[in-house]
Amino acid sequence: MPKAFLIANVLGFQTVWFASVIGAANGLPWAGPLAVTLYAAAHFAWTPDRRSDLRMLAIALAMGVVADSLLAATGVLAFASPWPWTFAAPVWILAMWAGFALTLNHSMAFLRGRWLVAAAFGAIGGPLAYWGAARGFDAVDFGLGLPIALAALAVVWGVAMPALYALHRTAPAATAREGATA
Structure with a gap:
């Protein structure tokens, strides 16, 4: 995979992250979905495996x-700009999940098959991303306090990272080639 694609992959996701967080913090919940739409369009124009x-x-x-x-x-968690609902994940946080998903087969592919590393990466990186959104931009509030929120996020992301790769590998549409390498 060309190095330029991997760099663009990382930068694209970071752009989505900042657009989502800054947009939400400023009452613009559409900024993240707009950014991920543009990023995804560019990504899918260049990705070597659209189906995966x-x-x-x-x-x-x-x-x-x-x-x-x-x-x-x-x-x-309590999200800033909780549009369209306050009791569930807002569109801007889902834009971040979408942007992140597009890194998993590319710039984050080093985690594939390395379950403990993926779990540790999630347990550390996930909470740090939310903490950065909370502390730096006021896009997230830890309703039950920082320790409980960080612990919950560590568990969620510690499970989510290896689970994303495992579910991808076992998804019905996986080909024999993808199932062996995913």
Whole structure:
């Protein structure tokens, strides 16, 4: 895979992350979905495996809806600009899940098959991303306090990272080649 694609993959997701967080913090929940739409259009124009990326995107969005909706419904997290609902994951956080999903087969592919590394990466990186969104931009509030929120996020993301790869590998649309390498 060309190095330029991998760099663009990382930068594209970072752009989505910042657009989502800054947009939400400023009452513009559409900024993240707009950014991920532009990023996804560019990504799918250049990706070597659209089908695999679409499958990962679907899996990650489903996981994001469940995970962040549960965190919101239980009061662990409260999202700025919670449009279109306050009790579930808002569109801007789902845009971040979508952008993140597009990194998993490319710039984050080093985690594939490395379950403990993926779990550790999620358990550390996930909470840090939410903490950065909360502390730096006021896009997220930890309703039950910082320690509980970080612990919950560590568990969620520690499970989510290896689960994303495992579900992708076992998804019905996986070909024999993808199932062996995913």
